Each structure stands twice: as C-alpha cells, then as structure tokens.
Amino acid sequence: MAPGTFLFEAWQARQSLLSGLGVTMLSSALSIVMATVLGIAMGVVLTFGWWWLRLLARLYVDVMRGLPLLVLILFTYYGLALFGINVPAFWAGVIALGAFATAHVAENFRGAVQSVPAGQMEAAKAIGLTFGKRLTHVILPQAVRRMLPPWVNTALEIVKGTTLLSIIGVVELLLSAQQAMARNYMIIDFYLLTAALYVAINFTLAQLGATLERRYSYLRY
Amino acid sequence: MNEPALLQAREVRKTFGQIEVLKGIDLTVQQGQVVSLIGASGSGKTTFLRCINLLEEHDGGEILLDGDPVGYTLSGTRRKRLSETKISAQRARLGMVFQQFNLFPHLSAIDNVMLGLTKVQGKGHSEAKDIAQHWLGRVGLAERAGHYPYQLSGGQQQRVAIARAVAMQPRLLLFDEVTSALDPELVAEVLGVMQGLAESGITMLLVSHEMMFVRDVSNHVVFLDQGKVAEAGPPSEIFGNPQNDRLKSFLGRFHGLFGRG
Numbered sequence: 123m124a125p126g127t128f129l130f131e132a133w134q135a136r137q138s139l140l141s142g143l144g145v146t147m148l149s150s151a152l153s154i155v156m157a158t159v160l161g162i163a164m165g166v167v168l169t170f171g172w173w174w175l176r177l178l179a180r181l182y183v184d185v186m187r188g189l190p191l192l193v194l195i196l197f198t199y200y201g202l203a204l205f206g207i208n209v210p211a212f213w214a215g216v217i218a219l220g221a222f223a224t225a226h227v228a229e230n231f232r233g234a235v236q237s238v239p240a241g242q243m244e245a246a247k248a249i250g251l252t253f254g255k256r257l258t259h260v261i262l263p264q265a266v267r268r269m270l271p272p273w274v275n276t277a278l279e280i281v282k283g284t285t286l287l288s289i290i291g292v293v294e295l296l297l298s299a300q301q302a303m304a305r306n307y308m309i310i311d312f313y314l315l316t317a318a319l320y321v322a323i324n325f326t327l328a329q330l331g332a333t334l335e336r337r338y339s340y341l342r343y
Numbered sequence: 344m345n346e347p348a349l350l351q352a353r354e355v356r357k358t359f360g361q362i363e364v365l366k367g368i369d370l371t372v373q374q375g376q377v378v379s380l381i382g383a384s385g386s387g388k389t390t391f392l393r394c395i396n397l398l399e400e401h402d403g404g405e406i407l408l409d410g411d412p413v414g415y416t417l418s419g420t421r422r423k424r425l426s427e428t429k430i431s432a433q434r435a436r437l438g439m440v441f442q443q444f445n446l447f448p449h450l451s452a453i454d455n456v457m458l459g460l461t462k463v464q465g466k467g468h469s470e471a472k473d474i475a476q477h478w479l480g481r482v483g484l485a486e487r488a489g490h491y492p493y494q495l496s497g498g499q500q501q502r503v504a505i506a507r508a509v510a511m512q513p514r515l516l517l518f519d520e521v522t523s524a525l526d527p528e529l530v531a532e533v534l535g536v537m538q539g540l541a542e543s544g545i546t547m548l549l550v551s552h553e554m555m556f557v558r559d560v561s562n563h564v565v566f567l568d569q570g571k572v573a574e575a576g577p578p579s580e581i582f583g584n585p586q587n588d589r590l591k592s593f594l595g596r597f598h599g600l601f602g603r604g
Contacts, residue, residue: 244398245445245504249459249511250435253427259462263449338449 128311135302135312142298143319149216149294150281150323156220157276161227166257168232179228186225192286194218199290215287219280226276227269234269235261267338274331278324285320295319347410349374349546350395350515356403357390364390366570367404372515372548372563377541379557379578380550382567383593388550391567392517395548396437397430408436409514435463438508439517442524444500446492452503453479453488459511478506482536498529502536509540516540518549554597558582566590 123130132139167179186194198221199214209217238261246256288297299316303309350372357365365387372378380388394401397414406413413433415422425433446455456475460466466474479488482502492500501521508516518537522530534556541547541560551557557564557578564581566574566589574587585591 239443239445241441241443241445242447245439245441245447247398247431247434248396248437248439248441249507250431250463251459252431255462259458260447264447267449 126306128308131302131306131308131311132315135298135305138293138298138301139295139315142293142295145212145293145298146281146284146295147323149212149219149284149287149292150277152216153219153223153280153284154277156216157223157227157280158273160220160224162231162262164224164228165231165235168228169235170253170257183225183228186222187229189222191218191222191283192289194222195286195290211287211290211292214290215284215292219283219287222283223276223280226279227273230269230272230276231265233272234265237268238264267335270331270335270338274328277327277331281323281327282320347407348372349376349409350548351407351410352391352395352404353407354404355391355394355401355406357387357394357399357401364570365394365401368567368570368572370565370572370575372546375544375546376562377547377549377560378563378565379561380548380565380567381552381554381557381581381593382573385569386567387570388567389519392439392519392548392550395515395517396434396439398439408433431463435459435511436514437517438511438513438515440501440504440508440519440521442520444492444497444504444524446500446504446507448492451489451491452484452495452506455492455503456507456510459507464511474510475506478510479503481509481539482506483532496529497525498532501525501529501533505533505536505540509545514546516545516547518547518551520550520552522551522553554582554594566593568593 123133125131164179164182167175168183171179195215195218198209198218199211202209202214242260242264243256246260251259284294285296287294288300291297293301295316299312303312306312348371350370352368352370355365355368356363368387368391370378370391380391382388390399393399395406395408395413400414411433412422414430415424417423446452447458450458453472453475456478457468457471460471460474461468476485476488479485482505484499484502484506487495487499487503492503495503505521521537522533525533530553534553537547537549538556538560549557559578561578564576564578565572566581566587568587568589574581574585574590581590582594585594
C-alpha cells in the first residue's frame with residue numbers, strides 16, 4: 123500500500139476514526155437509554171398524570187418537538203455556560219439529544235397506551251390490580267410492543283443526530299473523518315466511508331428492532 | 344334482617360352528560376343466588392353492572408356490598424370517595440367477565456388466571472399455579488394452559504376469562520353479556536360452564552340475552568326498561584306470567600324459544 127491510496131490513508135487514520143466511531147456509538151447509546159427511560163416516564167405522566175403535571179409534560183413535549191436539534195445542542199453547550207453551568211461538550215451533546223428524543227418517546231408511548239383497547243384496563247381493574255400493577259403487568263407490556271417501531275425510528279434519528287455534536291467540538295465519527303480529510307484531501311472516499319459506517323450502525327439497530335418485533339409478535343389480537 | 348344481603352342496591356342513579364341511564368334501580372342479591380338482568384339494548388343493564396365494580400361511578404343512591412357502600416365511605420352523612428387502593432380492594436371482592444373476553448394477550452391462559460392470584464392476593468407462584476390449573480380444569484381447558492389467547496377460539500378465551508374471574512373466589516361474579524360476541528356454535532360451551540358454576544353455589548349476577556339460559560339458571564330475574572326496574576320476580580313468573588306490557592313485548596320477540604308460538 124502506497125501513501126495516497128485510500129486503504130493506506132484509512133489505515134493511517136484508523137485510530138482517530140475508530141475513536142470517532144466509539145464516540146458516536148457511546149453518545150448514541152447514552153442518549154437512547156436516557157430518552158427511553160425518561161420518555162416512558164414522561165409518557166406515563168402525559169397519559170395518566172394529574173392535569174397540572176400533564177400540562178407541564180405537554181409543554182415540554184411541544185417545545186422540544188418545535189425546536190431544531192442544533193439549537194438545543196448549542197444552547198445546552200454555550201447557553202448553559204452563560205449561567206455558569208459548564209457541561210463538557212460530550213455530555214452537553216448527550217443531554218441535548220436525550221432531552222430531544224425524550225419528547226418523541228413520550229409521545230410515542232402515549233399513542234401506544236391509547237391504542238391498547240380500553241377493555242384491557244377494565245379487565246385489569248376488575249381483578250383488583252392497583253394502578254401501578256395495572257400499568258406494569260398489563261398496559262406497559264402491550265404498549266412497549268406497540269411503540270417498538272417508532273422507537274426504532276427515534277433511535278436511528280439519534281444516531282444521525284450525533285453528527286451535530288461535531289459543531290460543539292465533539293470528535294465523533296463525522297468530525298474525525300473530516301480531520302483525516304484535512305490531512306489527505308480524500309474527500310469523497312472518506313465521506314463515503316463515513317456514510318457506510320452510519321448506514322451499518324443504523325441497519326444493525328433496525329435489524330435489532332425487527333428481531334424484537336418478531337419476538338413479541340404473539341401480542342396480536 | 345340481621346345479616347346484610349350480599350349485594351343491595353337502592354335507588355341507583357347514573358347520568359352520562361344529559362342522559363339519565365339509570366333512574367333509580369333497586370336490586371338485592373343474596374348469597375348463593377343467581378340473579379339475571381334482562382332488557383332491551385340501552386335499558387341500563389350493563390351500566391348498572393359496571394357501577395357495581397366501579398368501572399362506572401353511580402351518582403345517586405347506594406350500592407352496598409356486604410353492607411359496605413361501594414366507592415365511598417360515609418363520614419356522618421358526607422360521602423368521601425375511597426382511595427384508589429381501597430377501590431381496588433373492593434373490586435377484588437368481585438369478579439367480572441366481559442362481552443369481549445379481555446384476556447391479556449401477552450400472557451398465556453394460565454398466566455392470565457394467575458395474575459390476580461399473585462399480584463392482588465399475594466399468593467406464591469406454586470400455590471397460584473395449582474389454583475389456576477384447577478380452575479382451567481373446571482372450565483375444560485386444562486390442556487390449553489400454556490396457550491396464548493390468540494391461539495384459542497372465542498369460546499375457549501371466554502372460558503379462560505371465567506376461570507380468571509372465579510379463581511379469585513369473589514363474593515359475587517358479574518357476567519356482562521358474555522356470549523354476545525361468540526359464534527352461535529360456541530355459546531353452549533360457555534353457558535355450560537356458567538351453569539356448572541351456578542349449580543356449585545357461586546353467587547352470580549348476569550346480564551344476558553340468552554333467555555332460555557336465564558330462565559333455567561336464575562333464582563330471580565329483573566327486567567330493566569329505560570333505566571328502571573319494570574318487573575322483577577322468579578323466572579317462572581317473569582317468563583310464565585309477565586304483567587308489564589313492555590316485558591310482554593320484549594319477551595314476544597323470544598316467543599318461539601318457549602314453544603308458545
């Protein structure tokens with residue numbers, strides 16, 4: 123392999139690319155976990171909360187859905203710093219992405235719960251289950267199955283959204299590739315490589331989602 | 344009058360928006376009785392049944408279960424709504440079987456029956472399993488314990504739903520048109536199970552359009568018309584010697600069934 127060939131340059135840049143890939147995957151995973159946990163909690167509030175809690179959650183969801191993700195990331199990083207809250211770029215990115223996707227998961231969850239037939243809740247009430255147990259043993263297992271397809275979508279959006287973290291200086295996959303390009307000028311090759319890696323990650327995630335859907339396919343009516 | 348009736352409803356009223364669905368229902372169910380509610384669609388039968396286990400809350404009159412008001416406590420003359428936990432505890436004393444079965448689709452037949460036993464009654468897994476298996480046997484589905492609802496026919500699903508309700512040993516079993524969603528050839532197997540339960544002394548209150556069945560299993564029949572009890576009595580009187588005109592015309596539609604063409 124001679125210098126100037128793609129394989130050589132890619133090999134030269136392997137460490138920064140792999141580290142970028144790692145940052146992309148870690149920030150995605152953390153954001154997805156955060157969005158899933160908080161999103162379901164907020165979805166419960168949206169669906170069953172007292173009216174004032176519901177109002178607050180609704181406000182949050184509408185603001186988050188209406189805001190460009192980039193604005194949110196910039197605000198979390200630079201905006202909070204103005205108030206003396208210094209969040210490292212990586213964590214600012216994860217929090218912004220997670221907070222953004224929380225709103226989507228919450229909405230998906232609400233829709234999923236509402237699509238569970240009313241008779242399920244009534245049957246759960248009729249055998250004397252208390253609210254928490256109705257939720258955990260009857261409603262959630264069915265709602266989670268129903269929210270799986272949109273949840274996979276949200277996860278894919280998060281992975282793609284991590285590219286925006288490059289704006290605040292997080293050296294994730296895109297930025298690490300751009301740094302390599304700055305040395306070797308192999309712009310097309312490295313963008314294609316980057317694109318292929320993103321597609322690979324998202325394809326894997328989508329397959330995982332499809333597997334889960336098949337696994338829970340007995341939840342039909 | 345020293346022992347309160349198992350279920351005592353007095354002047355029960357319920358309004359949905361502008362429409363008064365229940366206009367003062369009186370009804371008593373004694374321990375061991377089978378009481379049936381009949382009447383045309385919209386007469387309030389189902390609403391009344393749902394008020395008993397608080398799927399709806401009545402807004403007038405009182406429903407007493409073993410002498411305790413359902414849904415509230417009295418402090419002086421003021422009604423204080425029961426907490427969510429206490430309402431659940433009241434519901435646990437009643438069993439209900441629905442028109443649409445409402446089995447939990449993510450649980451196998453036996454897990455459907457066990458859920459209340461373990462999570463409401465706090466029984467251990469193996470004890471709950473024995474009870475559930477016993478009741479699945481009683482409804483003729485011992486072999487189907489591991490099946491999921493979608494693998495069962497409508498009649499089988501409804502029998503699992505009956506097992507789920509009766510396994511909790513409720514004081515009173517409520518049946519809400521439980522054969523109305525079934526194919527005609529599946530109705531008999533469900534009615535057979537209900538008949539068996541009635542004969543074993545389980546107290547039941549049922550809403551049904553199966554007039555022959557109602558006539559055969561009931562101790563007491565109540566005809567509801569436009570939110571009121573229009574006539575009530577033993578089945579021999581209700582079916583053999585109806586007094587109320589609306590009851591007569593209601594039963595007229597079933598005449599062929601009683602061989603009086």
